[in-house]
Amino acid sequence: MAERQLRTVLEGGAFFEGPRWHDGTWWVSDFYRHTVSRVTTAGAETVVVEVEQQPSGLGWLPDGSLVVASMKDHRVLRYADGALSTHADLSAHCGGHLNDLVVTGAGQVFAGDFGFDLMGGGDAATASLKRVDPDGTVTVAADGLQFPNGMVLTPDGGTLLVGETLGNRYTAFDLGADGSLTNRRVWASLGPEVTGRTTAEVLGQLVVAPDGCTLDAEGHVWAADGVGRRVVRVAEGGAIVDEVAAPEGLGVFACMLGGDDGRTLLMCCAPDFYEHTRAPVREAVLVATDVGVPHAGRP
Structure with a gap:
């Protein structure tokens, strides 16, 4: 597995998530x-909008609106012309915080939730x-998933891959x-069937906890490993063909391929994910490295 140089893009976050590359900048x-926020490749941050009930997954509809x-009120919000509105209320179908999402080319939004009070x-x-x-x-498209989290769509739009963070697997x-x-x-x-309850x-049963993720042009998924303090490049079947360790003392909870050539891997790093430890401090960082195969598909 290749040794890679890491560079810090932005410091001073509480807990970064949902990274995207859009219109020549990070979001x-x-x-x-x-x-x-929008974050330039040079690390300049501009807050675009505040989401009182905690923002997570990001995407864009065909009309360009964000x-x-x-998370906490289980809504998908639409931001356009400087204003936030409710695109959909998913409360009836959430057992925990609403979390990551992906948007199809036709403007359908797929979103998962925690499933319980994590x-x-x-x-x-x-x-x-x-x-x-x-x-x-709003329609329930699939059920019985173990913490459906980061998702990617293949370039032809015909396959949806969903990381089950508490299930040691990707489901297609x-x-x-x-x-x-x-x-x-x-x-x-990515590991044995998870049978624990608490x-x-x-x-304790997780081998790889696939969190926020991104697809590359060879059909591999780069996934943040929520328990492994790394990002892993996963091949169909489950082989880990590459990995990048987080900076010392940090975990990685999401990643995205972007940059002008699609070969910059952005990693969302923090010591842990718990609200009571992260909210009072500003220890989260965005870290980047370069990889050989560019981004593909959505997001």
């Missing part, structure tokens, strides 16, 4: 500062994957033009 959420997962130490439970159609209609679906998900299958097995038991 990123910060859970506990409640901000969505959508943001608002921050409060609740017992683990499965969660559903929700689809928000362009008119705001065929994606229809109408947003339907079929042919559910394990795309990458948060501590589940975390």
